Amino acid sequence: MYRGASVGVVIPAYNEEGFVGDVIREMPGYVDRIYAIDDRSTDGTRAEIREAAREDAIGNAGRVDEAGERLAADGGASALATRATVGDAIGRVVPIEHRENRGAGGAIKTGYLAALADGVDATVTVDADGQMDLCQMQRLLDPIVEGEADYTKGNRLLSREYRAAMPRFRLVGNATLTFLTKIASGYWKTMDPQNGYTAISHDALAAIDVPALYEYYGYCNDLLVKLNVHGMRVADVAMPAVYGEEESSITYSRYVPKVSLLLLRDFLWRLRTKYLVLDCHPLALLYLFGAATAATAVLGAGTALGSAFSSGGVPAVRVATSLLLLVAGIGFLLLAMVFDMAESEPLETQVR
The missing domain is CATH 3.90.550.10 (Spore Coat Polysaccharide Biosynthesis Protein SpsA; Chain A)
Incomplete structure (x- = not known):
């Protein structure tokens, strides 16, 4: 004992x-x-x-x-x-x-x-x-x-x-x-x-x-x-x-x-379990929206590069749009992480 x-x-x-x-x-x-x-x-x-x-x-x-x-x-x-x-x-x-x-x-x-x-x-x-x-x-x-x-x-x-x-x-x-x-x-x-x-x-x-x-x-x-x-x-x-x-x-x-x-x-x-099944919390949706936005930006950039090889150039608007979506997606993900940290902070401690 x-x-x-x-x-x-x-x-x-x-x-x-x-x-x-x-x-x-x-x-x-x-x-x-x-x-x-x-x-x-x-x-x-x-x-x-x-x-x-x-x-x-x-x-x-x-x-x-x-x-x-x-x-x-x-x-x-x-x-x-x-x-x-x-x-x-x-x-x-x-x-x-x-x-x-x-x-x-x-x-x-x-x-x-x-x-x-x-x-x-x-x-x-x-x-x-x-x-x-x-x-x-x-x-x-x-x-x-x-x-x-x-x-x-x-x-x-x-x-x-x-x-x-x-x-x-x-x-x-x-x-x-x-x-x-x-x-x-x-x-x-x-x-x-x-x-x-x-x-x-x-x-x-x-x-x-x-x-x-x-x-x-x-x-x-x-x-x-x-x-x-x-x-x-x-x-x-x-x-x-x-x-x-x-x-x-x-x-x-x-x-x-x-x-x-x-x-x-x-x-x-x-x-899914903590923020959707056990509780209805917007944090999960924020994570998913950020990931979806960033993925859309990456796919858009890939499509633009494909067009560049075939046409010899990439429209500036498409480049700017993809970059903006990427920044927004990363921003949403970082914001979700901040909320996630706040949710778990009372559950953590360190002993030195």
Whole structure:
């Protein structure tokens, strides 16, 4: 228990032999449940999870565990049973094995379903590669326990010292996805959306449709969009970037385009759901009108260029019209973004 709240930690693991055991053994004593998900690893990850769990159980012998000794027979447990095998708890560790590889997001979803079924008050996600400083976990939990946030996430970009530890190619990719996620999610002050060190309250987890969350990398971006639609408060918590011997499995040349398409779909879904279905708000129409105007300008410019090749010149009126429409379209889009920022501003905070 942490300040009266039960705490669960989800550890997604795929081929993390040599790392995941240390993460489990170093878990703070106030953590009540550790959901260690083996995502069909092909190395010794599964065995290492169980061995570390036994060592952790011996080290914590006699502790009082009130986070729940079972997976309740509710919707969360039912959804979990269709995708994974849940082993008997070894002390506070619940070993879970996927029947097929589902990616990082899929493993997080499995852990979230288990935490929901157990009724855990706050659920933290921690990577199995040892990149995350477990001493910082309290800083993620404090805003949730104090009722100031529904979801907290680490942010490695809030200080120059933290950014300096991040490899440059990761920093560029992160900055690109940060900008796109701001637009898609509506959380305009939120940065470093790829940071997997997060905590979420039970109420926030219950509000979103966990089984419908995106799987594989990009799940954290998709989750932010879902949280915004449900009006959840998000806190960015300054965290150091830690990189050691582990190797990233992300190929940015494929990752960034794929997640960018996901964010475009999420953005359109958010506008429709939040501003048209749940509420009748002119912001969605302003976005759509701006995009339509800008697109009309681009098409007009294309037609004008086609005429230029065939006739040898472009009428000045057509050029001016296209330019005016483009400026107007961009103006409408910027105005929509300003209104969007104002709508979500009360839902955002930063902890340095």
